[in-house]
Amino acid sequence: MSSTISALIIIPAYNEAECILTTARAVEAAGYDYVIVNDGSHDETLEICKENGLNVVDLPLNLGIGGAVQTGHKYAQRYGYSIDVQIDGDGQHDPKYLPSLIKAIESGADLVIGSRFLNHSTGFRSTFFRRIGIGWLSKWIKVLTGKIITDPTSGFRACGERAIDLFCESYPVDYPEPDSIATALRKGLNVQEIPVEMRERQGGVSSIGGFSGVYYMVKVTLAIWIACMNRYVQ
Template sequence: MLMNPRVLVIIPAFNEASNIESTVRAVVDAGYDYIVINDGSKDSTLDICRLNGINVLDLSQNLGIGGAVQAGHKYARHYGYDIDVQVDGDGQHDPKFIPLLVDEIVNGADLAIGSRFLSSTDGFKSTYLRRVGIKWLSFWLQLFTGRSIKDPTSGFRASGCRAIKLFCENYPDDYPEPESIATSLKAGLTVSEVPVRMRERQGGVSSIGGFSSVYYMIKVSLAISIACLTKRS
């Protein structure tokens, strides 16, 4: 059991100029170290970070959410953090729930996922079509791993040292959350969920919509099956 763990909040950001300052402020007010990973944004995200003295790691080109989050895991490992917590830059994740995720890691989990579907509160639970997709991915994960994960697409999650090490070495590039759960379970890590309340995106536009949502479902379903069926070296 970790005593007084060092916790880093990773904030991946791509074109989040309208949200990034308020997101960082909420994390700072909650008392956590943080790093913004600017994933080659085309808007003024980087300028806003620099103007406001925000701690930012600027990627020279867009790596996608997987590459940005992996950069955050590598930052956490390099600087000796015991736990890192992913908080998306769009304002959906409320930092007041970070202690619940951290406590789950302290109490033995390797990966703790913030689930909007374990809570009875009236927080934002995504659109109808996305909820259908989430239920499908939950079923697909259970089919291949035997574990029931209610909110496999949640980007609000905490990683302990073993998960950080795994993700530094192997993290999906594209739509990584469900696949990384499968990878973690296959590696023998302990994955659990805690109830959280999420908000609607505070500004900007989601990257998943229209045709990309169809691609998302096909790609992630195949990735989960491949991750579970491929032998580890």
């Protein structure tokens, strides 16, 4: 694969047969290299990738979103990409924002988050209860790090070399986005946000809902606290 831009797009995919081809073709049309990380899908995700000549790394077991994304970071590191960008395989993230994320990295940021909550975005923002949870995590990160992150659960993120190296060494397994932000801030990385608009998922089912949503909030809250408290015991 080739691109005029030294950036790799990471597309973690678990049971995304409905929209993985559309997502990959959109990234190709935008002119970027990409890797799909098939995280042990039980549907036809892998078959669709192979049949259509998509660049895919197949994980034989489901590692969870954290393991899939870390695989993408390790791929970027191995093949010499100085920037990588994570997007969801379900079509929520619009490739038109990729240049803005990459530009922010090139301007000095280590980790850039695409936020739905800057500049009063009119795009899809998820349910009311999820927005409450996002608000709680945002406040929790601010209390522990002093940094305001308006959209800590966003999976639309770009990493520079320092963040890639950090996340290749260690990356949270479950629901990693808020936890990894706290870790990056603790390590002194420059974390920024840019405004983006997101779309409703084009297929598949979210892994967070019902009781799993409660588990998510408890686990991530504790994980952020532990990540931030580590600075005082190291």
